[in-house]
Amino acid sequence: MAQQATVLRIIRWGAWALIALLTAAAIYVLTRSEPPKVAIGGPFTLTAMDGARVSLPDAEKGKPFAVFFGFTHCPDICPTAMYEMGQLLKAGGSATDDFRVYFVSVDPERDTPEQLRLYLSAFDSRLIGMTGTTDEIAGVARQHRAFYRKVPTPSGYTMDHTATIYLFDRKGSFWGTLDSNEAEAPRLAKLQRLLK
């Protein structure tokens, strides 16, 4: 009986201690002057589809840009996303002339620079394929909080992957996203705001 009472007392103290801690944390978060910053994105270096090593955001020299994770053995969402991105860039007119969209392969085993170059040649020339070692790709995905995973199929494998398009501003800071479920008008409005 006495032992049980002691356990209950410890639990009670523990609970109060937890509440005190959470209160202190909440006060800290609510009163500090700096807004909480979620770091998404570079800097990173990968191999571009022409074989050159490219570092972002440095290579963009102060221009906004976008990053998409995909792979060329992708029947649906990757070609659709790249096709729609090309349409969006055309709709954006001359303001998008220097805007690059980096297609980072989550399947570096199969996506060589040459494979990416061939594949992306079907789309807008502002789409740049990027690949690297499995470790490099894992690192870049981690920086973007992007998810990808190899999934076995009867004949080989496919990839699950984050299908969001990440947008970065002139400083190379994460600015927002484009989603394939959004209609073209809001996506265009976002792109135009980013490029202003």
Place this chain on the structure above:
Amino acid sequence: MFNSLKIAGAAGTLMLAAALTPASAQMHNHPAPAGTLMLSPAWSRATPPGAKVAGGYITIENKGTAADRLVSATADVAGVVEIHEMAVIDGVMRMRALEKGLDIAPGGKVELKPGGYHIMFIDLKRQLKEGDSVKGELVFEKAGRKPVEYRVMPIGARGDMSGHKH
């Protein structure tokens, strides 16, 4: 696996798909009875150079009183053909092979379309170009082997009016 995401059959898709298919294609590609199964015109999309995979799309309607199941498929352009389902959940695209096939409930309709179920052409033997056709078969548990001809639409086509917004 993504049962909750199964899209309720939109009435009229079959007719719409037929209406969008050029007349020449309709000649041999109109909804064809496969026993008690009705197959819409099948279609695919042009592939970028170097692409090793493509999706095949069709709507299958079961007019009968017994369940059937799409168990496998073949296509002349592909070394391997699988039946897949895909979905974007929380921003992540997930795709799975349906190793047991795809159930077609009596009175039900299953749409294979971008963003959902598809016939997956793997190890493509040639690039698919707009206007091409791909010959193949769908194999059903009860209805047996049914010939299909996929008409190749442009990259980015959605198989309905939204794919022709320009």
